[in-house]
Amino acid sequence: xxxxxxxxxxxxxxxxxxxxxxxxxxxxxxxxxxxxxxxxxxxxxxxxxxxxxxxxxxxxxxxxxxxxxxxxxxxxxxxxxxxxxxxxxxxxxxxxxxxxxxxxxxxxxxxxxxxxxxxxxxxxxxxxxxxxxxxxxxxxxxxxxxxxxxxxxxxxxxxxxxxxxxxxxxxxxxxxxxxxxxxxxxxxxxxxxxxxxxxxxxxxxxxxxxxxxxxxxxxxxxxxxxxxxxxxxxxxxxxxxxxxxxxxxxxxxxxxxxxxxxxxxxxxxxxxxxxxxxxxxxxxxxxxxxxxxxxxxxxxxxxxxxxxxxxxxxxxxxx
Numbered sequence: 001x002x003x004x005x006x007x008x009x010x011x012x013x014x015x016x017x018x019x020x021x022x023x024x025x026x027x028x029x030x031x032x033x034x035x036x037x038x039x040x041x042x043x044x045x046x047x048x049x050x051x052x053x054x055x056x057x058x059x060x061x062x063x064x065x066x067x068x069x070x071x072x073x074x075x076x077x078x079x080x081x082x083x084x085x086x087x088x089x090x091x092x093x094x095x096x097x098x099x100x101x102x103x104x105x106x107x108x109x110x111x112x113x114x115x116x117x118x119x120x121x122x123x124x125x126x127x128x129x130x131x132x133x134x135x136x137x138x139x140x141x142x143x144x145x146x147x148x149x150x151x152x153x154x155x156x157x158x159x160x161x162x163x164x165x166x167x168x169x170x171x172x173x174x175x176x177x178x179x180x181x182x183x184x185x186x187x188x189x190x191x192x193x194x195x196x197x198x199x200x201x202x203x204x205x206x207x208x209x210x211x212x213x214x215x216x217x218x219x220x221x222x223x224x225x226x227x228x229x230x231x232x233x234x235x236x237x238x239x240x241x242x243x244x245x246x247x248x249x250x251x252x253x254x255x256x257x258x259x260x261x262x263x264x265x266x267x268x269x270x271x272x273x274x275x276x277x278x279x280x281x282x283x284x285x286x287x288x289x290x291x292x293x294x295x296x297x298x299x300x301x302x303x304x305x306x307x308x309x310x311x312x313x314x315x316x317x318x319x
Contacts, residue, residue, distance in 0.1 A: 049183060224285055
């Protein structure tokens with residue numbers, strides 16, 4: 001894996017070699033056959049943490065939140081902006097996120113004959129920490145270790161086989177009892193594999209006062225509340241400059257930018273679901289000024305709230 005300027009690991013757009021062009025037999029080919037009947041959209045499965053995603057068309061770039069997860073592409077290609085870097089990845093490649101992080105992405109070149117198909121495993125730092133403790137895993141962490149919230153890699157043969165076992169459970173619901181064991185096995189393989197230093201990052205797991213992971217989690221849980229950077233830094237035993245540096249290394253943005261994106265993404269979800277109008281949604285997510293909300297919403301999503309919601313509902317592949 002190569003580390004780019006912002007710390008994200010993976011294959012940059014300019015140097016990307018299409019994995020789909022490498023004609024080797026892999027468990028993902030069997031996975032594809034078992035789930036090719038799924039219709040377009042995002043589908044939860046009887047395996048409680050596993051979702052299947054399919055798109056029969058190329059999409060335009062869309063803003064979204066990547067929540068803690070481990071995703072693998074079974075067919076097709078995807079392009080994602082993480083900070084200032086562009087990543088394009090294809091069948092056999094993975095995207096992992098250890099925190100909730102804003103990103104921009106699109107599905108590339110999908111058609112009904114050659115759809116995009118992906119799998120997603122929901123996970124949490126708590127689950128990762130439990131496997132580390134139970135398995136007695138040790139990590140050589142240094143001050144120079146990378147700090148990243150999300151990264152691109154390649155699924156090993158062992159990981160692909162675990163995905164295949166999960167998909168085979170869909171036709172054997174009585175075996176879902178074993179799903180938690182499979183998830184633990186997957187986390188163990190990730191924590192002992194090529195990207196183990198990325199799945200365990202001290203700065204995210206550290207529960208001491210100056211652990212930046214605690215700052216990220218506080219903002220995620222309290223994004224409707226106002227705060228000052230000085231107060232936040234003091235609360236977690238950091239200088240303002242240290243907080244900015246550590247926070248941006250992981251999320252690619254400042255604490256206030258992170259809060260703003262969380263607010264706007266939640267407002268968009270409320271609007272699309274039809275739960276409330278734009279003014280009410282703005283107040284719900286912490287905005288005091290509806291006009292400021294409208295300006296920042298348009299800046300992020302490219303359209304004012306009502307037009308964006310209408311466009312969003314008319315494009316199910318993006319939704």
